[in-house]
Amino acid sequence: MLALQKTRPAAGLEFRTPDDPVPDAGEVLVRVHYAGICGTDLHIAAWTPGYESMERAMPVTLGHEFAGTIVKVGPGIPEDVRDFRVTARPSTTCGQCTACAAGDEDNCVARKGVGIGRNGAFAALVKVPYANCHRVPDGLDLSVAALTEPMTVCAEAVATAGVRAGQTVLVIGPGFIGQGIAIFARAKGARVVVLGHDDSPRLAALRAAGFTDLIDTQETRLEVALNAYPPFDAIIEAAGVPSLVNASLPFLKKRGIFTIVGIHPRPAEIDLTRLVRMHQQIRGSYRAPAATWDEVLRFLDEHQDLMRGLISHNFALADALEGMELARTRVASKVMLVIGDTP
Numbered sequence: 001m002l003a004l005q006k007t008r009p010a011a012g013l014e015f016r017t018p019d020d021p022v023p024d025a026g027e028v029l030v031r032v033h034y035a036g037i038c039g040t041d042l043h044i045a046a047w048t049p050g051y052e053s054m055e056r057a058m059p060v061t062l063g064h065e066f067a068g069t070i071v072k073v074g075p076g077i078p079e080d081v082r083d084f085r086v087t088a089r090p091s092t093t094c095g096q097c098t099a100c101a102a103g104d105e106d107n108c109v110a111r112k113g114v115g116i117g118r119n120g121a122f123a124a125l126v127k128v129p130y131a132n133c134h135r136v137p138d139g140l141d142l143s144v145a146a147l148t149e150p151m152t153v154c155a156e157a158v159a160t161a162g163v164r165a166g167q168t169v170l171v172i173g174p175g176f177i178g179q180g181i182a183i184f185a186r187a188k189g190a191r192v193v194v195l196g197h198d199d200s201p202r203l204a205a206l207r208a209a210g211f212t213d214l215i216d217t218q219e220t221r222l223e224v225a226l227n228a229y230p231p232f233d234a235i236i237e238a239a240g241v242p243s244l245v246n247a248s249l250p251f252l253k254k255r256g257i258f259t260i261v262g263i264h265p266r267p268a269e270i271d272l273t274r275l276v277r278m279h280q281q282i283r284g285s286y287r288a289p290a291a292t293w294d295e296v297l298r299f300l301d302e303h304q305d306l307m308r309g310l311i312s313h314n315f316a317l318a319d320a321l322e323g324m325e326l327a328r329t330r331v332a333s334k335v336m337l338v339i340g341d342t343p
């Protein structure tokens with residue numbers, strides 16, 4: 001089985017051929033049909049700070065955005081779930097710590113991420129807890145279903161920011177997470193402005209999706225562009241660029257909410273005195289609860305053409321490194337790896 005793996009704590013990835021995984025108790029084996037390349041995968045490939053915990057799992061197969069078909073079940077899982085089309089939450093819990101024992105699995109202290117702390121979906125087969133699986137609606141294309149994980153991140157960001165109808169929202173970063181945030185904020189009834197830098201391909205994808213308030217700061221200064229709008233009710237940062245936090249805060253209205261989604265390579269400096277006097281809030285947004293997954297699957301099912309348009313490139317697994325380079329250089333919006341036969 002071909003797998004794209006992180007094998008050492010340094011820049012780079014390797015193709016290897018590990019044995020086929022065998023599902024443990026409570027787990028299922030999923031044949032992967034589609035797997036998306038994520039910004040997290042790029043950080044891992046470049047070995048930027050924040051992923052040191054992966055060393056204990058190496059060699060580990062990457063990939064946490066996927067959809068496929070259950071082909072084998074572990075002890076305790078009924079055989080009749082075979083052939084279910086599923087996607088799966090990549091965050092797995094230990095079931096043994098104090099938090100898990102109390103039913104508070106969201107605060108598990110031994111959580112492991114599929115594709116980070118345990119083998120992921122950049123391979124033909126991946127094993128996951130059946131409790132993490134979500135059925136894909138019958139009419140939903142599995143390539144679109146593979147977008148579920150990142151779109152739950154987007155839905156959580158919009159919820160964390162408290163976006164509602166009639167607001168004006170600034171989304172910083174037109175990568176796939178920024179695109180998904182823009183789509184969900186628009187669905188809430190907000191006016192959405194998206195800001196990027198030297199991002200013409202990804203801004204073009206948003207334009208094709210019906211967005212018109214698009215800014216590329218390669219062509220205009222940030223201050224000039226944002227002064228054309230009233231103060232924003234909410235700003236959602238999905239670029240992972242520390243300098244943009246303080247640069248954009250002056251454009252947030254009094255009592256506005258600034259939500260951070262991007263993963264930053266270093267700390268950001270902010271004017272705390274101004275933040276206090278403007279009575280503003282800074283919130284972090286990360287993982288969505290399980291209920292959001294089913295909501296997002298329904299949204300994807302109802303908006304397949306829209307979402308399919310954001311998949312800019314498809315590659316075979318063997319060509320994944322080429323796809324990762326397109327994602328790294330911001331040519332691609334979303335690179336999808338086509339791994340298994342499509343049912």
